[in-house]
Amino acid sequence: DAKTTQPPSMDCAEGRAANLPCNHSTISGNEYVYWYRQIHSQGPQYIIHGLKNNETNEMASLIITEDRKSSTLILPHATLRDTAVYYCIVRVGGGGADGLTFGKGTHLIIQP
């Protein structure tokens, strides 16, 4: 899987949009961008994934640059419960049963 780079930590005010960046400059054409988060003492939670187009679901939006070398996860109205470590993962599509490679992620802290 291609390597990703994320800032180690970020702060965001409650109610504001949280924008989490991820660089994946060596991404291949058949690799998807996945985002997960892990709230303290819980298992990771899947958020969203995409290949080329921007994606939106009930949790977040994913913006992927045209060259696909970076992406941004957007939480539109952050709440205190969004405080977590957010992981950006790049992997080949097709759902292979070869596991995920988690980096260190970004610790997002939502401030009241």
Next chain:
Amino acid sequence: DVKVTQSSRYLVKRTGEKVFLECVQDMDHENMFWYRQDPGLGLRLIYFSYDVKMKEKGDIPEGYSVSREKKERFSLILESASTNQTSMYLCATSMVGNYGYTFGSGTRLTVV
């Protein structure tokens, strides 16, 4: 709601004991995984299974074995527990295809 259930939230075992960690899913997912998570090291894949009775080694299989006799259940076995196996253990499942993984809540194992 999709569910991955791990049998114990917290477990304390003695060195040399045989330890079984159980994971049960109710989603009919083909793929199941065992990870361990340690501070500073992130999530590391121990074993995975893409079908009943099938298993593949992950990145750190030494000291562990697995069993998948039924589609919904994936067991992680520590044949002779050691203190360096003290960790958070996470089970995950996925369907074949470009889908996210669903994680259990984790089992925090302490070997004394």
